[in-house]
Amino acid sequence: xxxxxxxxxxxxxxxxxxxxxxxxxxxxxxxxxxxxxxxxxxxxxxxxxxxxxxxxxxxxxxxxxxxxxxxxxxxxxxxxxxxxxxxxxxxxxxxxxxxxxxxxxxxxxxxxxxxxxxxxxxxxxxxxxxxxxxxxxxxxxxxxxxxxxxxxxxxxxxxxxxxxxxxxxxxxxxxxxxxxxxxxxxxxxxxxxxxxxxxxxxxxxxxxxxxxxxxxxxxxxxxxxxxxxxxxxxxxxxxxxxxxxxxxxxxxxxxxxxxxxxxxxxxxxxxxxxxxxxxxxxxxxxxxxxxxxxxxxxxxxxxxxxxxxxxxxxxxxxxxxxxxxxxxxxxxxxxxxxxxxxxxxxxxxxxxxxxxxxxxxxxxxxxxxxxxxxxxxxxxxxxxxxxxxxxxxxxxxxxxxxxxxxxxxxxxxxxxxxxxxxxxxxxxxxxxxxxxxxxxxxxxxxxxxxxxxxxxxxxxxxxxxxxxxxxxxxxxxxxxxxxxxxxxxxxxxxxxxxxxxxxxxxxxxxxxxxxxxxxxxxxxxxxxxxxxxxxxxxxxxxxxxxxxxx
Numbered sequence: 001x002x003x004x005x006x007x008x009x010x011x012x013x014x015x016x017x018x019x020x021x022x023x024x025x026x027x028x029x030x031x032x033x034x035x036x037x038x039x040x041x042x043x044x045x046x047x048x049x050x051x052x053x054x055x056x057x058x059x060x061x062x063x064x065x066x067x068x069x070x071x072x073x074x075x076x077x078x079x080x081x082x083x084x085x086x087x088x089x090x091x092x093x094x095x096x097x098x099x100x101x102x103x104x105x106x107x108x109x110x111x112x113x114x115x116x117x118x119x120x121x122x123x124x125x126x127x128x129x130x131x132x133x134x135x136x137x138x139x140x141x142x143x144x145x146x147x148x149x150x151x152x153x154x155x156x157x158x159x160x161x162x163x164x165x166x167x168x169x170x171x172x173x174x175x176x177x178x179x180x181x182x183x184x185x186x187x188x189x190x191x192x193x194x195x196x197x198x199x200x201x202x203x204x205x206x207x208x209x210x211x212x213x214x215x216x217x218x219x220x221x222x223x224x225x226x227x228x229x230x231x232x233x234x235x236x237x238x239x240x241x242x243x244x245x246x247x248x249x250x251x252x253x254x255x256x257x258x259x260x261x262x263x264x265x266x267x268x269x270x271x272x273x274x275x276x277x278x279x280x281x282x283x284x285x286x287x288x289x290x291x292x293x294x295x296x297x298x299x300x301x302x303x304x305x306x307x308x309x310x311x312x313x314x315x316x317x318x319x320x321x322x323x324x325x326x327x328x329x330x331x332x333x334x335x336x337x338x339x340x341x342x343x344x345x346x347x348x349x350x351x352x353x354x355x356x357x358x359x360x361x362x363x364x365x366x367x368x369x370x371x372x373x374x375x376x377x378x379x380x381x382x383x384x385x386x387x388x389x390x391x392x393x394x395x396x397x398x399x400x401x402x403x404x405x406x407x408x409x410x411x412x413x414x415x416x417x418x419x420x421x422x423x424x425x426x427x428x429x430x431x432x433x434x435x436x437x438x439x440x441x442x443x444x445x446x447x448x449x450x451x452x453x454x455x456x457x458x459x460x461x462x463x464x465x466x467x468x469x470x471x472x473x474x475x476x477x478x479x480x481x482x483x484x485x486x487x488x489x490x491x492x493x494x495x496x497x498x499x500x501x502x503x504x505x506x507x508x509x510x511x512x513x514x515x516x517x518x519x520x521x522x523x524x525x526x527x528x529x530x531x532x533x534x535x536x537x538x539x540x541x542x543x544x545x546x547x548x549x550x
Contacts, residue, residue: 026478026491026500029533029546034307034323037540038288039065039074041510041521042267042313045087045098045127045170046255054255054263054285056272057085057098060292060312060521060538062513064088064098064109067272069257072285081511082107082115087127087170087253091152092134099125099138102515106138106150118154123515127170127211131177137161137194139168141184142359143515149194161194168192170211170253174236175218182209182223189223189234203239206232208332211253215277216260222277224251224264226332231264231275245280247273249333250313267291268313268330270541289325290316293536293543295341295352296524300475305528309536309543310339310351312521315370320528320545327370335372337361341522343427345387348373352382354398354517362395362406376412381517384427386438388453394438396424398517403440403451418456421449423518426471426525428479430494439479439494441468443519448481448492462497465490467509470525470535480533482523484509489525489535489546503546507539 041061048054054067055077062080067073077083077096085098085107096109097118106119106128124143130136136152147162162168168190171181179192180202188204189212207227212234214221221234222244229249233242250268257263262275263285270288275281295310298320305320315336317327329336337359339351349365362382364374381399388394391408394417403418423444430437436453439461446465449458466485474480479492480502488504512520524536533546 026502027531027548027550029502030549031503032545032547033542034320034534034545035289035293035318035325035543037507037537037542038270038290039286040270040288041292041538041541042270043252043265043272043286044267045085045089045253046263046265046272047089048255048257048263049090050258054272055088055090055096056265056286057083057088059084059086059101060510060513061541062510064096067286069285074286078107078109078115081513084513086125089128089130091130091136095152097128097136097152099128101125101143102513104143104515106154108152108154116154118152119148119150119158122148122158127168127181129172129179131173131179131194133177135194137171137179139171139181141167141169147179147192147194162192162197162199165190165192165199169209170213172213174214180212180214180221182206182212184208184210189221189239201239202236203234203241205241210251213254213256213262215256216258222254222256222262224254226251229333231262231277233277244277245275245282247275247282248330250330268328268332270313288541290541290543292521292538293541294521294524294538295339295343296470296526296534296536296543297342297344297349298526298528298534299344300527300529302529305530305532305534307526307534307543308342308344308349310342310524312338312340315339315342315349315351315365318543320532320534323543329370335375336365337363337375339363341383341385342524343384343386345389348387350385350387350393352378352385352395354381354383354519354522362393364393374410374412376406383425383517383519383522384440386427386429388429388431394427396421396427396440398423398425398443398519403438403456416456417453418451418458421445422447425469425519425522426481428471428473430473439471439473441465441471441481443467443469443484446485448479450494460497461494462492462499469519469523472525472527472533474527474533475529475531480525480527482508482525482535484523489533502533506535507537507542508535510538 045057062084064078086101088098104123124140126141167184270291292312380397384396393406426441428439470482
C-alpha cells in the first residue's frame, strides 16, 4: 500500500503559503483621460425637425439624438437598446422613425413618447423616407437588397417594391413624387417610380455615393460621396455635377435645412459639419476625436507607449502619454475593413471585424507602412486575434465558440484548436511558457481559460466573472481583464486565479445588439512596459489610462 508523504505535502503547503504572503499586492492606480469622449459612436442618418433641431442616428451606440442647431448641444431622444438607428426621419404627425440595421426592425416613437416596432425581419434596414401623400418607404442594404413600402402604423405587412436594385441608400422623394437615391454598386444616382418600379439614371460617375437630399427649393440634389469626401450638387434635369465642398472621407448622410444649409455626418470622424453651399465654407456643429474605440494594443518595448486603436470606422495610432492622434487609416476610402479588434506582432498589425456576414474578415497589415498584406474572410464573428512567431493566426470565433488557427500559406487553411468555448472574445498570448498557450475570455460563461497551443487542452484560470472581454498581460505576468458586466477592471493571477479589483464604476459595456456576435463592441485593454493600463470606453467613445501610484 502506498503511503502519501504527509511531511512533503506539509512542506510544500508552507512554502506555497510563504510565497503567497511574500507576493506584493498590485499597486493602486490613478485614472486619467487619454482621449476625451463624445456623444456618438459613429453618427449616421440626419433629419431637420423644423423646430431648430437636427435628429441624428447612432447605430452602434443604439441611440437617436437631438442636436440644437444654435449651439450644437446634444441630447438623447431614444437610448440603448431601442435606439439603434442607421437612418432617421419624421412622419407627418411628428412621430420619429428609425431603421435598425442589425435588428432588422423598423421603429416608431410617437409624439407622446411611446416607442414600438412597426416592422420586423428586414435585416440590413438602412434608409427611409415619406412621400408627400404619407406613403412610407424603406430599403435593405448589405444584409439584403430591396425597397419596401411600409405601413407607418405597423398594421399592414410591408410590400416589396424592388428586388436587388443594387443597394439603394439614403434617398428622398422629389417634387414629382419619384424617389431619388444613390445606387452604391453602380456609383449612380437613380430616380425610381415606386408605383411601377421603373428605375432611371439621373447622374453617374461617383465612387461611393451614400445619400442625397434636395435643396430647399427642391430643384437640385445634394449628394455625399463617402470615398471622395465630396458634397456634390446635381442639377436637374440635366444631371450636371458640381463639387460644392471637399470634406474628409467617411461621409455617411446629410440633411438640408430650410435656409439651404447642408448638415453632413461623418462616421469616421464621428462628427457633423455644416456646409454653406453659397460659398462652400464648412464649420463644425458637433466634434469628436474617436468614433467607436474597441480593441487596443501597445508594444511592450515602446517607451512612448503608442496605442493601436481599433476604432471600428478607422484604425488609429494614439500617443498613450499625450493623447495625440498620430495616424488614422479610414474605412471606405482604403482597403481596410471595419476594425473591432487589434493585436501586434514584430512586423504586423492584425485587425478583425466581428460583423456577422459575408463582409467580415481578418486583415494583416504591415506595421511600418500600414499596407494591407492579407485579407482572410471569416463570417463567424471573429473577436480576438493573435499572430504567432511562425505567422500562424489565432482567431476567437465568438459566434461558433471556437479557437481556430489560420496558416500563413495562401490560400489560408484553417484548423480548429479548441471548441465549446462560450463566447470567446479576448486573447492574450502566453507563448514563452514551457508549454505555450493563450488566455481566452469567455463573455458568456464568465471564465478566463488557458488553451495549450500544442493540443488545445484547456484549464480554467478564473470563473464567476460577469462578461469578461478585453484581456492583456502585465509585464509581471498578471492578467488584466475588463469585466464589462460589473463595469470594472480586474487583475487575475494566472497561477492561482486570485482576483483583485483595480477600478470600478467604469463607463464600459453597451448592451449587446441582435445580429452581432457575443461581446458586441469589445472593451479593449492594453498594458505598457511602464505598467500603465489602457482601456477603451464604448459608452463614452473615450480612451483612459490607469497609472500606478508609487
